Amino acid sequence: MPKQNTTFICQSCGFQSRKWLGKCPECGEWNSLVEERVVTTKKGRNGFRMREAKAVPYTEIEPQDDVRISSGVSEFDRVLGGGIVPGTLVLLGGDPGIGKSTLLLQVADRLSASGTTVLYVSGEESERQIKLRGERLGVQAPTLLLLPETNLENIFREIERLKPGAVIVDSIQTTFSSEIESAPGSISQIREVAAQFLLLAKTRGTPVFLIGHVTKEGSIAGPRALEHIVDTVLYFEGERHHNHRIVRATKNRFGAANEVGVFEMTSTGLAPVANPSQMFLAERPADAAGSVVTACMEGTRPMLVEIQALVSSSKYGTGRRMTQGVDQNRVALMIAMLEKRAGMQLLGDDVFVNIAGGLEVDEPAVDLGLVTAIASSFRNQPIDAHTAVFGEVGLTGEVRGAMQAGVRAREVQALGFKKIIMPSSNTAGLEKLLGLRVVGVRSVEEAISELF
Numbered sequence: 001m002p003k004q005n006t007t008f009i010c011q012s013c014g015f016q017s018r019k020w021l022g023k024c025p026e027c028g029e030w031n032s033l034v035e036e037r038v039v040t041t042k043k044g045r046n047g048f049r050m051r052e053a054k055a056v057p058y059t060e061i062e063p064q065d066d067v068r069i070s071s072g073v074s075e076f077d078r079v080l081g082g083g084i085v086p087g088t089l090v091l092l093g094g095d096p097g098i099g100k101s102t103l104l105l106q107v108a109d110r111l112s113a114s115g116t117t118v119l120y121v122s123g124e125e126s127e128r129q130i131k132l133r134g135e136r137l138g139v140q141a142p143t144l145l146l147l148p149e150t151n152l153e154n155i156f157r158e159i160e161r162l163k164p165g166a167v168i169v170d171s172i173q174t175t176f177s178s179e180i181e182s183a184p185g186s187i188s189q190i191r192e193v194a195a196q197f198l199l200l201a202k203t204r205g206t207p208v209f210l211i212g213h214v215t216k217e218g219s220i221a222g223p224r225a226l227e228h229i230v231d232t233v234l235y236f237e238g239e240r241h242h243n244h245r246i247v248r249a250t251k252n253r254f255g256a257a258n259e260v261g262v263f264e265m266t267s268t269g270l271a272p273v274a275n276p277s278q279m280f281l282a283e284r285p286a287d288a289a290g291s292v293v294t295a296c297m298e299g300t301r302p303m304l305v306e307i308q309a310l311v312s313s314s315k316y317g318t319g320r321r322m323t324q325g326v327d328q329n330r331v332a333l334m335i336a337m338l339e340k341r342a343g344m345q346l347l348g349d350d351v352f353v354n355i356a357g358g359l360e361v362d363e364p365a366v367d368l369g370l371v372t373a374i375a376s377s378f379r380n381q382p383i384d385a386h387t388a389v390f391g392e393v394g395l396t397g398e399v400r401g402a403m404q405a406g407v408r409a410r411e412v413q414a415l416g417f418k419k420i421i422m423p424s425s426n427t428a429g430l431e432k433l434l435g436l437r438v439v440g441v442r443s444v445e446e447a448i449s450e451l452f
Contacts, residue, residue, distance in 0.1 A: 006037050008021070009033065009187045010187075011186065013026045021033055036186060037180075060062050071083065076103070076247070078257075079247050079252075079260065081252055081254045085207040086206070090209045090230065091234065092209060092212060099245055100211050103263070110143045112140075112333075117145065117162065119162060119168070124170060127148055136267075136268070153177065159206075167207070171211040172210045172212055177189060191226070195229060244258050244279065247261040260299055260301060277415055280306065285339075286385050289376050292369050305359055307354050308365065310351070311346065319347065319349045321350075325361055331370060332365060333395065335351055344378055365391060366390065367392050368390055384418075387451070390422055391441070398442065399441050399442060401426045413436040417436065
């Protein structure tokens with residue numbers, strides 16, 4: 001008889017306790033501890049066991065970059081680091097209805113067209129619903145197999161019988177193991193299911209894609225213990241009211257973290273966007289005060305985005321600070337710096353900052369763009385439409401250097417801009433860019449005097 005253990009597990013952070021507690025001492029959530037019965041066995045489950053461990057010399061290990069498999073979707077390959085690595089376990093999360101199932105169905109179609117057998121395990125939709133979506137997307141997929149199943153043991157039996165080249169699970173929260181007496185979606189079930197799929201991927205060399213639900217805070221429901229198991233964590237970003245979607249890699253053992261892929265939602269599915277900078281600047285207004293273009297880096301890709309700022313007088317003593325797409329605390333620091341170093345009295349004004357297009361930007365090199373956009377709206381003087389800026393700003397008003405300045409400057413040049421204002425410490429070697437005037441500044445005062 002297997003030994004049965006009963007424990008109370010927090011459904012928010014995974015904290016375990018031998019007795020019930022009203023408040024989780026780890027994350028502080030109330031009424032989050034649920035009693036779960038875990039069955040412990042000595043033998044490996046489902047027949048997927050890791051091979052016997054043997055030490056291998058480092059020099060004898062073959063590199064895997066040359067055996068990457070193209071998914072057929074260029075932006076998806078970019079996020080994964082150049083293609084699909086055999087034996088990788090990928091977790092894709094995002095808000096409901098943002099396009100997770102659509103993207104992986106398109107990837108399955110491309111893989112199937114190249115001759116790979118793909119098993120699509122659906123725990124939320126029937127095969128008829130998937131077929132309906134596939135007809136809308138124009139999916140042909142001669143070797144795509146659909147399996148509407150949630151039981152882990154049944155899924156592995158089909159994998160053992162079919163031996164597919166890739167597996168897609170939609171979603172991991174609906175998949176459960178019958179050997180664990182807890183509800184689907186609980187911490188114990190998610191850990192067990194993810195661990196079993198990890199064994200499957202590493203033992204057979206089969207790439208496995210898991211779709212994960214997100215909580216209301218935007219993190220993968222699971223909680224973050226699930227992200228430590230998998231090789232790659234991808235997040236879908238984007239507003240439902242915008243056509244574009246962004247897939248961001250927050251963790252990648254086979255590529256660069258924070259790499260992004262940009263897609264456009266169309267009637268026939270998600271279409272890769274080859275030049276996202278041009279898309280984000282397509283509807284930029286001309287000669288508008290408070291608008292400036294800044295060059296930011298998303299992973300290894302440079303992007304030009306428009307920062308919009310609106311400074312308006314307030315009837316109250318203290319102005320409001322509202323931001324969208326950028327950290328509100330960072331904007332508050334820049335406003336305080338402008339008041340102290342540039343003499344702009346913004347305390348009683350409302351300041352609103354927006355990144356046009358719905359993109360989330362969190363790197364410090366956009367500081368100079370924030371400062372110049374706020375100064376432009378405060379003075380009601382527009383910035384030249386053919387000028388771009390970037391640079392980190394300190395609290396004393398100095399402009400610090402940013403990483404990969406040459407890549408940013410070349411992206412600015414490629415889109416036809418005539419002038420770029422950047423940190424003076426980054427200007428070395430960039431004076432020879434044809435058609436682009438490079439201006440290096442050391443402080444915010446120099447940047448403002450150059451722009452206005």
